[in-house]
Amino acid sequence: MLLPVAILFGLSAQETVMTSPTSRITSAGNAGTLLATPGPADTTPMVTRHELDAWLARELQVHRIRDYCPNGLQVEGRAEIRRVIAGVTASEALLQEAVRMGADAVLVHHGWFWKSDDVRVIGTRRRRLKLALSNDINVFAYHLPLDLHPRWGNNAQLARVLGLAPDLLPDDDASKPGQPLTAGPEGLLWIGRAPGLSTVGELAERVAQRLQREPLVIGDRDAPVGRVVWCTGAAQNMMEDAVAVGATVYITGEASEQTTHMARETGVAFIGAGHHATERYGVQALGEAVARQFGVEVRFIDIDNPV
Ligand SMILES: [Zn+2]
Numbered sequence: 001m002l003l004p005v006a007i008l009f010g011l012s013a014q015e016t017v018m019t020s021p022t023s024r025i026t027s028a029g030n031a032g033t034l035l036a037t038p039g040p041a042d043t044t045p046m047v048t049r050h051e052l053d054a055w056l057a058r059e060l061q062v063h064r065i066r067d068y069c070p071n072g073l074q075v076e077g078r079a080e081i082r083r084v085i086a087g088v089t090a091s092e093a094l095l096q097e098a099v100r101m102g103a104d105a106v107l108v109h110h111g112w113f114w115k116s117d118d119v120r121v122i123g124t125r126r127r128r129l130k131l132a133l134s135n136d137i138n139v140f141a142y143h144l145p146l147d148l149h150p151r152w153g154n155n156a157q158l159a160r161v162l163g164l165a166p167d168l169l170p171d172d173d174a175s176k177p178g179q180p181l182t183a184g185p186e187g188l189l190w191i192g193r194a195p196g197l198s199t200v201g202e203l204a205e206r207v208a209q210r211l212q213r214e215p216l217v218i219g220d221r222d223a224p225v226g227r228v229v230w231c232t233g234a235a236q237n238m239m240e241d242a243v244a245v246g247a248t249v250y251i252t253g254e255a256s257e258q259t260t261h262m263a264r265e266t267g268v269a270f271i272g273a274g275h276h277a278t279e280r281y282g283v284q285a286l287g288e289a290v291a292r293q294f295g296v297e298v299r300f301i302d303i304d305n306p307v
Helices: 005-012 049-059 092-100 123-134 144-148 154-162 200-211 236-244 257-266 280-294
Strands: 014-018 025-027 072-075 083-089 105-110 138-141 189-193 216-218 228-230 249-252 269-272 297-302
Touching (some): 049 138, 083 280, 105 280, 144 154, 144 280, 154 200, 154 228, 189 236, 200 269, 236 257, 257 269
Parallel strands (some): 083 105, 083 297, 105 138, 228 249, 249 269
Antiparallel strands (some): 216 269
């Protein structure tokens, strides 16, 4: 459950500004503080909705990935975009922040319209949609395409944050030079090592320190760290795929009741590092790429989530 917005602004929402050198933003270091000096509309860097949608679709290879939500523009807002709010989830709190900051678009990993959703426009769906539609805000969402992207993706960025070294496909695979070695459905599992760390306990400490959240650890903390397999978010049901490719440790966001038994019975250590905590970084990297490409202002807003 989300905290009341007033509390989020004061204590929990953290923002990171990703602007290009040409941006008109002067400073915005504090949570909930907007210190903008918007220039004349005709000189502020701008991208059209259509151009941004097309660029993101191409860069993230959206057409190649089968998903259970629409990836790309989910809700159409104004045609010209100068200010973007990036976040993990298009929650009501994130939309409120976007409205408060006068954003033209939100860019998220978890959007709306999931396959299993009730399609009626009532309750939370109505409130979220109303915020977007009545304020003419575009909603762009990238789910699996953002998990999978070899540079900006959640798995790639989690590796960077945790200092994991992904294994790469052999050089003789000319079609995919420098691509990560992956496994599991859609290649969602990344495989690699944890250089400089020798035990599962040390890896767990690294996770706690870098993600600022105590992980759930199931397994022997003194066991050698060996081969690490990871997938951000709720990928606990892919642990068997991780075991099949020789993992000694499996890192994902969430756990289920049976995850405990899977870890105990296979001897593969499980680290549950948080769904939100493991998926904060892909959308930030994507936001930075958008800011670099188009010169528009992009801010990452972290709506705190203990899950
Ligand atoms: Zn997720």
